Amino acid sequence: MKVVYKSQxxxxxxxxxxxxxxxxxxxxxxxxxxxxxxxxxxxxGIGCSSNLPHFFKTYGFHGLHGRAVPVATGIKLxxxxxxxxxxGGDGDGYGIGLGHSLHAMRxxxxxxxxVMDNEIYGLTTGQASPTxxxxxxxxxxxxTGVIEAPVNPLALALSAxxxxxxxxxxxxxxxxxxxxxxxxxxxxxxxxxxxxxxxxYNHLNTFDYFRSRVYKLESVGHDPTDPVAAxxxxxEWGERIPTGLFYRAERPTYEDLEPALKDGPLPHQRAGFPxxxxxxxxxx
Amino acid sequence: MQELALRVGGAAGDGIATVGETxxxxxxxxxxxxxxxxxxxxxxRGGHVWFQARGSPERIWSQGDGxxxxxxxxxxxxxxxxxxxxPGGVLVFDPEKFxxxxxxxxxxxxxxxVPTLQLARKFASEPILQNGVGMGVVSALAGQPLSVxxxxxxESLGRxxxxxxxxxxxxxxxxxxxKEHFGALDRALPEKGGSPKLLMSGNQAIALGAVAxxxxxxxxxxxxPATSIMHWLAAHAESFHVxxxxxxxxxxxxxMAIGASHAGVRAMTATSGGGFALMVEAFGMAxxxxxxxxxxxxxxxxxxxxxxxKTEQGDLQMILGASQGEFPRVVLGPGSxxxxxxETARAFQLAExxxxxxxxxxxxxxxxxxxxxxxxxxxxxxxxxxxxxxxxPPEGGNGYLRYRDTxxxxxxxxxxxxxxxxxxAGSDEHDESGRLVSDVLSGIPAYVEVRRKMMxxxxxxxSGIRSATNxxxxxxxxxxxxxxxxxxxxxxxxxxxxxxxxxxGVAANYLHVAQPWPLHGEAIVQVLxxxxxxxxxxxxxxxxxxxxxxxxxxxxxxDTLLKYDGEPFYPWEIVxxxxxxxxxxxx
Numbered sequence: 017m018k019v020v021y022k023s024q025x026x027x028x029x030x031x032x033x034x035x036x037x038x039x040x041x042x043x044x045x046x047x048x049x050x051x052x053x054x055x056x057x058x059x060x061g062i063g064c065s066s067n068l069p070h071f072f073k074t075y076g077f078h079g080l081h082g083r084a085v086p087v088a089t090g091i092k093l094x095x096x097x098x099x100x101x102x103x104g105g106d107g108d109g110y111g112i113g114l115g116h117s118l119h120a121m122r123x124x125x126x127x128x129x130x131v132m133d134n135e136i137y138g139l140t141t142g143q144a145s146p147t148x149x150x151x152x153x154x155x156x157x158x159x160t161g162v163i164e165a166p167v168n169p170l171a172l173a174l175s176a177x178x179x180x181x182x183x184x185x186x187x188x189x190x191x192x193x194x195x196x197x198x199x200x201x202x203x204x205x206x207x208x209x210x211x212x213x214x215x216x217y218n219h220l221n222t223f224d225y226f227r228s229r230v231y232k233l234e235s236v237g238h239d240p241t242d243p244v245a246a247x248x249x250x251x252e253w254g255e256r257i258p259t260g261l262f263y264r265a266e267r268p269t270y271e272d273l274e275p276a277l278k279d280g281p282l283p284h285q286r287a288g289f290p291x292x293x294x295x296x297x298x299x300x
Numbered sequence: 301m302q303e304l305a306l307r308v309g310g311a312a313g314d315g316i317a318t319v320g321e322t323x324x325x326x327x328x329x330x331x332x333x334x335x336x337x338x339x340x341x342x343x344x345r346g347g348h349v350w351f352q353a354r355g356s357p358e359r360i361w362s363q364g365d366g367x368x369x370x371x372x373x374x375x376x377x378x379x380x381x382x383x384x385x386x387p388g389g390v391l392v393f394d395p396e397k398f399x400x401x402x403x404x405x406x407x408x409x410x411x412x413x414v415p416t417l418q419l420a421r422k423f424a425s426e427p428i429l430q431n432g433v434g435m436g437v438v439s440a441l442a443g444q445p446l447s448v449x450x451x452x453x454x455e456s457l458g459r460x461x462x463x464x465x466x467x468x469x470x471x472x473x474x475x476x477x478x479k480e481h482f483g484a485l486d487r488a489l490p491e492k493g494g495s496p497k498l499l500m501s502g503n504q505a506i507a508l509g510a511v512a513x514x515x516x517x518x519x520x521x522x523x524x525p526a527t528s529i530m531h532w533l534a535a536h537a538e539s540f541h542v543x544x545x546x547x548x549x550x551x552x553x554x555x556m557a558i559g560a561s562h563a564g565v566r567a568m569t570a571t572s573g574g575g576f577a578l579m580v581e582a583f584g585m586a587x588x589x590x591x592x593x594x595x596x597x598x599x600x601x602x603x604x605x606x607x608x609x610k611t612e613q614g615d616l617q618m619i620l621g622a623s624q625g626e627f628p629r630v631v632l633g634p635g636s637x638x639x640x641x642x643e644t645a646r647a648f649q650l651a652e653x654x655x656x657x658x659x660x661x662x663x664x665x666x667x668x669x670x671x672x673x674x675x676x677x678x679x680x681x682x683x684x685x686x687x688x689x690x691x692x693p694p695e696g697g698n699g700y701l702r703y704r705d706t707x708x709x710x711x712x713x714x715x716x717x718x719x720x721x722x723x724x725a726g727s728d729e730h731d732e733s734g735r736l737v738s739d740v741l742s743g744i745p746a747y748v749e750v751r752r753k754m755m756x757x758x759x760x761x762x763s764g765i766r767s768a769t770n771x772x773x774x775x776x777x778x779x780x781x782x783x784x785x786x787x788x789x790x791x792x793x794x795x796x797x798x799x800x801x802x803x804x805g806v807a808a809n810y811l812h813v814a815q816p817w818p819l820h821g822e823a824i825v826q827v828l829x830x831x832x833x834x835x836x837x838x839x840x841x842x843x844x845x846x847x848x849x850x851x852x853x854x855x856x857x858x859d860t861l862l863k864y865d866g867e868p869f870y871p872w873e874i875v876x877x878x879x880x881x882x883x884x885x886x887x
Binding site for chain 1: 328329496497498499500504508511512513514515516517519537538539540541542543544545547548549551552553555556557558559560561562563564565566567581582585589675678681683684686687688715716717718719720721722723724725726727728734735736739740
């Protein structure tokens with residue numbers, strides 16, 4: 017029987033939104049990995065991109081603004097046999113939820129985090145985001161433009177200990193699907209930051225803007241096992257912007273090191289005190 | 301009632317808690333009921349710390365009033381605590397450190413100078429060994445054999461050979477010194493009480509009750525006075541198979557617990573008021589996504605950072621009002637260490653049965669103080685059932701509605717990993733299938749109806765919970781001249797006060813509202829309408845439970861005993877107030 021990953025719910029994004037490319041690439045990745053839909057949990061926060069779980073027929077958790085990563089952490093720690101993919105925007109993951117993102121990376125939880133980075137707040141109709149370009153005029157920065165330096169998510173991820181750091185572009189869903197396949201397969205925290213243009217509120221960082229700038233790291237012989245080279249590449253911005261796999265490392269995951277998970281997923285373990293233990297003994 | 305109380309005081313870092321806890325352990329091991337109360341400050345070294353250890357062959361519920369032995373490690377302890385010494389009591393101190401004048405202690409109280417440092421120096425150079433001497437002195441004064449103390453020290457220091465030997469010798473020296481220079485106190489306890497008792501803090505009872513009820517996941521951020529829940533569970537995480545995750549903040553802690561619960565395990569988070577304030581948004585999400593969740597809120601004095609190491613019941617209104625919108629929630633207020641165990645276990649059952657958040661409202665007093673218990677006080681619970689209760693449909697089957705509208709408001713819950721039952725849990729309003737109705741559908745007539753239906757479905761749980769749970773119980777004399785009304789840990793000093801009142805010829809009872817929400821208003825009206833007189837007793841400024849009862853029933857409380865100075869109630873304070881309210885003069 018043909019496995020269906022998409023739900024009947026029609027995506028509610030604006031026509032031309034970059035998030036459609038992410039949805040397509042994610043579906044391609046699930047298909048390529050032949051993942052059973054009931055073993056996938058898509059977790060999101062709040063924002064246009066965070067509606068994504070509803071468009072898939074997998075398990076989904078559409079939580080609070082900025083708190084997708086801790087919900088995903090709880091799901092993964094309870095049941096590491098599930099494939100947990102976090103999806104959200106730059107405001108969700110690099111603004112209100114940045115702290116959680118960094119801590120999840122240093123823990124090296126086996127999560128895949130897809131950030132649909134459009135350099136703007138879309139659902140609230142066009143305010144500056146943590147990745148907005150310096151000088152960008154938005155509804156919240158109408159006079160001077162943005163006067164704070166943008167977050168560099170990939171450099172942050174590297175320094176925070178993420179073991180898989182990649183960048184994709186909605187204009188190239190094939191490359192993105194390939195990175196998502198690798199990221200989901202990767203045992204550890206995988207960040208896939210995606211340039212996913214907002215066609216309604218961001219007239220600076222458009223499809224054309226990125227199309228004319230992006231180049232693929234594999235085309236220049238980048239070695240993704242070299243953290244220093246990776247860090248140098250994360251600093252490239254301007255006329256040429258790299259996409260692809262920046263960095264990959266092998267490190268035990270948090271789940272591997274958690275003693276309570278030695279006997280497998282928690283929902284399948286017995287609950288209560290072990291029968292041979294008197295829990296009150298130590299209180300005498 | 302026969303009882304003995306030891307109070308020990310000094311600076312943080314002096315080992316005050318160790319002396320106090322060791323003495324509590326000695327009491328429970330000898331078969332006495334015990335209560336251990338710590339008074340400490342938010343410093344690691346210095347300041348003033350004290351511990352009261354009280355024991356009796358009969359049940360005791362609080363630190364009691366006054367002490368019989370005051371072991372003062374510094375001058376400040378004498379200044380602060382000497383007035384609490386009861387007639388027949390004794391002040392123990394080391395004259396090498398400071399001197400005490402006879403008029404510094406109350407009448408009929410003796411002074412026993414003990415060269416603790418000098419005696420300790422025979423065995424080791426570290427001044428901390430003075431406490432070994434001190435513990436020996438206290439054992440002798442309490443009329444307890446040295447062998448019991450030695451047994452306890454051997455267990456706690458067994459792995460530190462030299463230190464153990466020093467402590468055994470030092471405590472023996474102290475024991476002999478007290479025997480030679482004083483003897484035992486008039487109030488000394490008999491050599492044996494009953495069968496050995498358990499000694500446990502409220503937080504340990506909460507942790508135990510949680511595991512007994514099937515806890516598999518705790519996520520927590522450290523905050524006094526909830527932190528020791530994490531400490532105990534972390535130490536037992538491997539043997540009990542519980543994932544204990546210290547989160548980066550309280551927002552993460554509660555969201556992780558919700559995630560774990562969503563994935564199909566019983567999950568909990570614990571914090572104090574400040575941390576709960578950060579959890580508020582997700583607290584509402586647990587109700588909206590109908591995810592079972594247990595939150596322990598161990599209150600301390602607020603507002604803001606307040607008094608981090610002092611107790612209060614000032615968060616009830618916050619807990620009842622926490623998070624935007626309206627949703628069903630349960631608030632439990634256990635009134636003893638044993639109740640902390642049972643109510644935490646009940647919290648898990650309620651959270652799961654009704655798929656909504658349940659708060660166990662403790663406070664510093666209940667969470668951190670220790671009480672002696674019988675094994676029967678902590679009943680064994682049946683092995684928790686699996687959460688996989690929705691059968692997987694046959695291949696190709698669907699139509700599963702995660703949020704199906706049912707008469708009780710509770711819908712069958714599937715768990716990620718189950719075939720054919722995929723659904724979305726959403727913090728947005730949704731229909732029975734879990735599909736959003738917040739974006740392109742909101743405001744369209746059919747979905748206005750969906751919104752109303754889903755609100756009704758969730759809110760319906762509240763009356764179900766009220767009917768399925770027991771109304772508050774009346775403890776003490778019946779009939780009574782006066783009925784005290786309170787919730788949570790206040791029950792502990794109140795129970796001791798009821799016994800004292802009985803001794804004074806006053807028939808009093810106590811309505812212990814162990815479940816402030818949903819309130820059993822009708823049952824409370826029945827009890828209080830027939831009460832001759834009431835006294836609302838709460839550890840807060842505005843009588844928050846009283847306000848809830850008034851709002852729900854119209855009943856008012858003309859007489860109140862409200863305390864918000866950070867210190868727990870002392871039984872005699874309650875007795876005095878009752879005497880005043882009932883028109884008696886306090887003897």
